[in-house]
Amino acid sequence: MKRFGKIISLILVISLMTTVLAGCDKDKKTIVFTTGLSDTEVFAIDDSICNLNEVMTYMVNIQNTYETGFGEGIFDGAADGDLADDLKELVMSRISRVKVLNLYAKRNDIELTASDEKIISNAADAYYASLTQKEKDYLNVTRDDIYKMYEEYALAHKVYDTITEDVTPEISDDEARTVTTKHVLIKTYREDYNGNRVDYTVGTKLDAYTRAAEVQSLINNGGDIDEIIAKYSEDDITGYSLRRGDLNNSYEIAAFDLGKDEVSDIIETTEGYYVIKCINNYDMSQTEENKKAIIEDMKKEAFMTEYNSFISTLTGNMNEELWESVELNHDPEITTSGFFKFYDDSGI
Numbered sequence: 001m002k003r004f005g006k007i008i009s010l011i012l013v014i015s016l017m018t019t020v021l022a023g024c025d026k027d028k029k030t031i032v033f034t035t036g037l038s039d040t041e042v043f044a045i046d047d048s049i050c051n052l053n054e055v056m057t058y059m060v061n062i063q064n065t066y067e068t069g070f071g072e073g074i075f076d077g078a079a080d081g082d083l084a085d086d087l088k089e090l091v092m093s094r095i096s097r098v099k100v101l102n103l104y105a106k107r108n109d110i111e112l113t114a115s116d117e118k119i120i121s122n123a124a125d126a127y128y129a130s131l132t133q134k135e136k137d138y139l140n141v142t143r144d145d146i147y148k149m150y151e152e153y154a155l156a157h158k159v160y161d162t163i164t165e166d167v168t169p170e171i172s173d174d175e176a177r178t179v180t181t182k183h184v185l186i187k188t189y190r191e192d193y194n195g196n197r198v199d200y201t202v203g204t205k206l207d208a209y210t211r212a213a214e215v216q217s218l219i220n221n222g223g224d225i226d227e228i229i230a231k232y233s234e235d236d237i238t239g240y241s242l243r244r245g246d247l248n249n250s251y252e253i254a255a256f257d258l259g260k261d262e263v264s265d266i267i268e269t270t271e272g273y274y275v276i277k278c279i280n281n282y283d284m285s286q287t288e289e290n291k292k293a294i295i296e297d298m299k300k301e302a303f304m305t306e307y308n309s310f311i312s313t314l315t316g317n318m319n320e321e322l323w324e325s326v327e328l329n330h331d332p333e334i335t336t337s338g339f340f341k342f343y344d345d346s347g348i
Contacts, residue, residue, distance in 0.1 A: 037319040045316040048099040053140045058091045060329050064337035075328055084328050101156035104310050110162050112155055120150045123346035135336050154348050163306050164299035176290040179242050179255045180280040182225050185235035186212045187272035212266045212273035219263050225277050243290055
C-alpha cells in the first residue's frame, strides 16, 4: 500500500487506536471471506456483523478528514482508482480489527465499566448532534448506531490494554540512551554512468583509507568538525541521532562505544570508511522517551502474538456485491469528519 502512504500517515494522526488498528495489515489476510449475507451486511467474522452504515461512517469521516488536510478532490481521477481502492481497504482493515477484538473481549470476559459507558454515551450524543439531517440520512445512522460503534471501538482499545498490561520490563539507561554523532565518510566505491556501483581497486581503496586517516588526525587535533565534514565528507548525511538497533552495523557499535567528544577509529562499512565524533552520548529526557518507545514496541509485539493466534481460529463471510458497490462521498454537503475526534476528545 505504498501509494497510500500519506493517507495512512493521516489516519495514524486521527486514530485513537493507532497501535491496535493501524500498521498491521498483514493480519487481516488470515480471515477467509466468502459470500452469503443480507443486503445491508458487508461482512461477518464469526457472529460479529459489520453493517453498511458502519462502513459509510468510517469511510466518509476518513475521506473528509484527508481531503481537509490535503485538498478536496484528492481521490478524483487517481490512476486506476488506486487511492479510492486503498481507502476502502483501509476502512475494511480497521473495522475488521475492531470486530475481531470485540470477539476476543467476549471470549475472555473483558468488559467496559459503567464510567466508560457514560463517556461513550456523551461522545455519541455530541457526534450525532454534529450531523446535519442530510448526513444522518446519507450515513443511515441513528444515535444508537453511533453509540454501538464507539462502544466497540472502546472495547477493542481495552483489549489491547488488557493483553499488554503485564508488559512492564525494566529498561536500563544504557539500553535506551541516544547517541548523537557527526561523521566524515570516505567512500570505497563509485557509480558508473548507469548508476551502478563499482567497487574501488585495492590501490584506490588504500588511497581512501589514507584520506580517512588524515581526517581522523584533523579531528583529533581539534579541527572544527563541521568544517572538516564540509571539506572532506562524501556523504549527504552529516551525522545521526541513534537508538540501539537503528542501524545494526559497525557504525552503530562504534558510536555507542564513544564518550562525549571522543573520536572513533576508522570504521569500515559497505559504504566506505567512517570517522565518527560523538557529540552527545547521553540525554536524560531523550533516554526517558526512548524507554517508553521500547516498552511500547514490546507491547505491540506481545499484542500481535496474541492477536494472530486468536484470528487463526476465526472464519468470515463477505458480501462481495455490496462491498463492490460502496463508493466514496462525492456530495459537497456531506462534510462530517469528527467521528474519531469526538471519541478522542472524550478522554476514554
